[in-house]
């Protein structure tokens with residue numbers, strides 16, 4: 001059975017470019033060992049060159065200067081560094097975020113609240129959109145930062161970052177965006193967006209797990225979260241991971257936009273149309289709602305609610321049939337709490353328990369999508385017929 005991977009938002013498989021860049025480095029290591037980038041000998045210089053080349057590749061992808069890119073361990077650390085790294089000794093201040101953020105942002109904000117900061121969490125509409133006016137209304141003299149994600153990991157819904165950032169920064173307030181699900185999937189230019197900080201994760205864009213980056217606008221304040229050496233221009237101590245950086249940089253260089261985006265959007269639209277078509281001709285009467293469908297969405301992500309179908313059973317059935325999909329974000333999988341993102345969009349806990357996320361990558365093919373649409377509808381139909389029997393006998397409520 002050839003397995004089909006449709007969970008790219010959880011993590012994307014290592015792309016061929018990242019794989020060969022890392023392999024080349026490992027093979028070459030037999031000659032000159034890859035040293036510590038801070039060491040003054042040939043091995044150290046080599047590692048430094050690798051790290052700086054990767055930094056240039058990542059900065060090119062987002063329209064930043066290389067000196068504005070800080071390598072960290074991943075998206076979670078990038079978000080934490082941006083949010084907790086602005087804390088100055090003295091008076092606690094106020095910060096604003098949205099109800100659909102990734103836990104990396106929400107929990108970092110809550111950490112500041114524990115330290116006496118005030119936190120305002122702005123809601124979203126039923127399509128998962130943050131309204132710029134709602135953000136502007138929360139701003140006060142003591143507001144120090146606003147953090148709103150570029151695109152959501154569960155629904156793909158894109159936020160009006162440029163508009164929000166302009167209003168926020170006009171008032172002298174810092175603006176951070178978690179762009180983990182956007183970089184590599186759509187054009188991101190930090191200058192055009194007008195942000196102070198932007199979080200990136202390598203493993204969401206075909207690079208290795210264990211590295212990410214925080215864009216820090218030249219002149220924007222940042223205190224390191226960890227205490228240690230002076231690496232990354234004193235913004236993130238610890239020996240730079242040259243091997244991972246090589247993979248990350250190669251993945252950044254391999255991004256082809258808008259071509260990849262157009263292709264993935266086409267395939268996502270095909271998937272949704274095919275699932276609807278199969279459902280319409282099947283004997284089962286199951287409604288399909290696509291969450292965030294009316295909003296702009298990042299290409300390749302679809303959040304589907306099949307009324308009355310148990311999403312965990314559906315994911316398992318799809319896995320047995322050879323398809324990797326998910327019930328929502330990977331970090332909430334296995335948790336008994338319903339998705340805070342879908343709940344903020346007004347979905348009931350029953351609807352959330354019937355929702356799956358399908359996320360595509362540049363390697364996804366049309367044939368895979370056509371097969372997946374059929375497998376998904378078959379699985380839904382089968383679960384619907386099983387679900388109905390116990391209901392008819394008066395049992396089986398979830």
Ligand code: PLP
Pocket residue numbers: 009010073074075076077079102104149151152153178180181201202203212329330331
């Ligand atoms: N932010 C968003 C929107 C994400 O989807 C994720 C990962 O799922 C993260 C942050 C965390 O990134 P990482 O897994 O690299 O720590």
